[in-house]
Amino acid sequence: MTHGTEPTPVGKQLGTPIVQPDVDEAELVARLKARDERAFEEFERTYAARVFAMAKRICGDEHDAADATQEAFAGAYRTLAGFDGRSKLSTWLTRIVINKCLVKLRTRRRRPAVSLDELLPTFEADGHATVPAPHWRRLEEEEASGRLAELVREQLERLPDHYRVVLILRDVQGLSTEEVAHVFDETPNAVKIRLHRARQALKALLDPHMRQEKMS
Amino acid sequence: MSDQKDEAHQPIDLTCRDAYAFLQAYIEGELQAALRAAFDQHLAECSSCRRYVAQYEAVIAAMRSSHGVVDGVVDGVVDGGVDSAAGGVPAMPQGLLSAIRSLRPVA
Numbered sequence: 150m151t152h153g154t155e156p157t158p159v160g161k162q163l164g165t166p167i168v169q170p171d172v173d174e175a176e177l178v179a180r181l182k183a184r185d186e187r188a189f190e191e192f193e194r195t196y197a198a199r200v201f202a203m204a205k206r207i208c209g210d211e212h213d214a215a216d217a218t219q220e221a222f223a224g225a226y227r228t229l230a231g232f233d234g235r236s237k238l239s240t241w242l243t244r245i246v247i248n249k250c251l252v253k254l255r256t257r258r259r260r261p262a263v264s265l266d267e268l269l270p271t272f273e274a275d276g277h278a279t280v281p282a283p284h285w286r287r288l289e290e291e292e293a294s295g296r297l298a299e300l301v302r303e304q305l306e307r308l309p310d311h312y313r314v315v316l317i318l319r320d321v322q323g324l325s326t327e328e329v330a331h332v333f334d335e336t337p338n339a340v341k342i343r344l345h346r347a348r349q350a351l352k353a354l355l356d357p358h359m360r361q362e363k364m365s
Numbered sequence: 366m367s368d369q370k371d372e373a374h375q376p377i378d379l380t381c382r383d384a385y386a387f388l389q390a391y392i393e394g395e396l397q398a399a400l401r402a403a404f405d406q407h408l409a410e411c412s413s414c415r416r417y418v419a420q421y422e423a424v425i426a427a428m429r430s431s432h433g434v435v436d437g438v439v440d441g442v443v444d445g446g447v448d449s450a451a452g453g454v455p456a457m458p459q460g461l462l463s464a465i466r467s468l469r470p471v472a
């Protein structure tokens with residue numbers, strides 16, 4: 150939840166999605182543009198495994214993730230000359246690989262996604278929730294046993310891709326709202342709304358599995 | 366609702382619908398003080414919303430742990446390799462790195 154606090158003179162501070170802290174990106178970019186062999190080595194060693202890990206989370210499939218990673222680097226190398234440093238190198242690369250992943254997802258949807266509207270909470274005229282939040286089983290136990298994490302992995306797959314991907318980028322990868330907005334070419338506010346809906350829908354999908362058995 | 370209230374001195378009354386709408390800003394610490402106080406007040410009085418907030422936060426925490434993220438370290442990937450002690454994800458498939466290498470623009 151901690152975002153970059155340093156002010157940046159040019160453009161927006163776009164944070165650090167897949168970067169490691171000791172990389173001087175500006176210097177690395179300059180060397181890449183100069184086609185310094187060692188810079189390519191450093192670039193690939195720094196980012197390839199991270200890009201692949203992210204692609205695998207989003208694609209869900211190792212082959213698609215490997216393809217997307219390879220295509221992302223191809224795209225990055227092809228457009229490197231045009232990289233203007235307005236966003237961070239890591240954000241730029243993230244944006245490229247996410248778009249490769251989204252193309253892959255579009256061509257192979259594993260199963261029909263749930264309808265989000267049916268999962269979102271509804272309210273009475275007086276503002277009360279139509280259905281009160283159910284009692285879940287003890288969270289500490291479900292967390293400690295790993296059962297909640299398992300359920301989350303499983304139910305996440307049922308969300309429509311553009312909700313699932315926002316959840317992964319924001320809540321797993323830890324990108325800031327601004328970074329996600331940059332990746333999707335959307336406003337930060339649109340991202341916030343989508344993220345909130347996605348979290349609410351995922352919670353609703355977990356409800357039947359987490360509901361406490363009634364003692365009657 | 367119909368009576369005239371002195372806004373500066375009346376506490377804000379939130380419904381569950383309001384609480385659900387402000388929830389995201391609440392947990393990210395983006396609510397203004399007055400709204401935050403109203404949110405806390407609603408939680409104090411509404412057990413359903415207390416559960417909802419706790420469950421919403423649990424989902425966020427579980428997202429991270431469900432994908433091998435521990436203490437903000439994604440994947441435990443260190444220096445392009447994988448630190449499996451940190452519960453990392455599988456390393457890259459064989460040949461991927463050399464495939465990427467072959468894509469470098471030639472000097």
Ligand SMILES: [Zn+2]
Nearest residue numbers: 380381411414
């Ligand atoms: Zn309530």
